[in-house]
Amino acid sequence: MNSPIPHLTLAEILERTIELSQTAAAILKSYYRGSREDLEVLDKTEGPVTVADKAVDRHLLEGITAMCGDSCGYLTEETYQPGDRQLPQDWVWIIDPLDGTRDFIDKTGEYAIHVALTYQHRPVLAVVAIPESDRVYAAIVGGGTYQIADGVRKPVRVATGKQLTDLIVVASRNHRSKKLIELLARLPCQQQLEVGSIGCKIAAIVEHRADLYVSLSGNSAPKDWDLAAPELILTEAGGTFTQQDGSPLIYNQGDVSQWGYRIASTGEWHQQILDVCV
Structure with missing residues (x-):
């Protein structure tokens, strides 16, 4: 390039x-x-x-x-x-x-x-x-x-080899809407690790302390600057970071808000997590 x-x-x-x-x-x-x-x-x-x-x-x-x-x-x-x-x-x-x-x-x-x-x-x-x-x-x-x-x-590199039910979800300490709490309760994996910054959340996945992060917008949404750098850090470490339909995140579109679901994972069970978020 x-x-x-x-x-x-x-x-x-x-x-x-x-x-x-x-x-x-x-x-x-x-x-x-x-x-x-x-x-x-x-x-x-x-x-x-x-x-x-x-x-x-x-x-x-x-x-x-x-x-x-x-x-x-x-x-x-x-x-x-x-x-x-x-x-x-x-x-x-x-x-x-x-x-x-x-x-x-x-x-x-x-x-x-x-x-x-x-x-x-x-x-x-x-x-x-x-x-x-x-x-x-x-x-x-x-x-x-x-x-x-x-x-x-x-x-x-991200860690793989876990069963779906054993994945650890890294979750926000400060931003938990009712819809997000309900979504997290539907996941097949229920172990959670509370972490602040999105950058720190993705670092937790890369460091093998967690396996999955789910973002769901409500009255507001993560912005381009929240996700662009962490996304590449995760994906180049072997993980996956997508929109709800599995498509890549797109940046600099005028509206900087990333509405809807954004799912970051080690990649191994990514589609199964996407299915839950439908």
């Missing part, structure tokens, strides 16, 4: 993105260890926003635009405005500077940074950084997923 920057390969862009994500993680950790008053929490319709979200958003955008210029579009949680149209560029960065803001405020440690580069509405490069575990997950389409921890890089 080509690159949006003639003098850089996707692998070189990924390395620079990893470095940016690591410095962004340091910024978040500095706010995380401060007082709640320092966060200047602003409650918005879609959830809280803090000065930390905005600081990391600026840091990532400055670094990525310095690298890519106007060869790419930029879609971030902090710069998107309702009613914005689909970005026209083939290459679009989709960024969540702080996924799991509520967990960040409540100091559960389960927050993450999501950075994805998409090409024609599909992710081709992704980084998910989890500051409190000092771990970074990185992937390029077709190249697998690897974890960076303590300066060591290692490839990671």
Whole structure:
């Protein structure tokens, strides 16, 4: 696959993105260890926003635009405005500077940074950084997923071989609608692990602590920046992440909300889970 920057390969862009994500993680950790008053929490319709979200958003955008210029579009949680149209560029960065803001405020440690580069509405490069575990997950389409921890890089793959009833479902701590609770009760697997950020949920699957994640929209829905980077991290680790009908997720369509069901799994029992969600 080509690159949006003639003098850089996707692998070189990924390395620079990893470095940016690591410095962004340091910024978040500095706010995380401060007082709640320092966060200047602003409650918005879609959830809280803090000065930390905005600081990391600026840091990532400055670094990525310095690298890519106007060869790419930029879609971030902090710069998107309702009613914005689909970005026209083939290459679009989709960024969540702080996924799991509520967990960040409540100091559960389960927050993450999501950075994805998409090409024609599909992710081709992704980084998910989890500051409190000092771990970074990185992937390029077709190249697998690897974890960076303590300066060591290692490839990671999802675990398979479980019976359907033994799968562990990673579920939200803060976002559980009545419909989602009813859906989870219908699943053939009833073991659950509560985790905050979607990035942390997908990391739990890649780390073999969970096997399945189901998202169901209600009055609101996950946004492009919630899912684009975690999706590629999971699929390049051998997992599966689809819409309810089994089709791929599509990004940068104007409406950034991902309505309906979104199912992420190790892939082994994915169709059986989809059947339950009909």
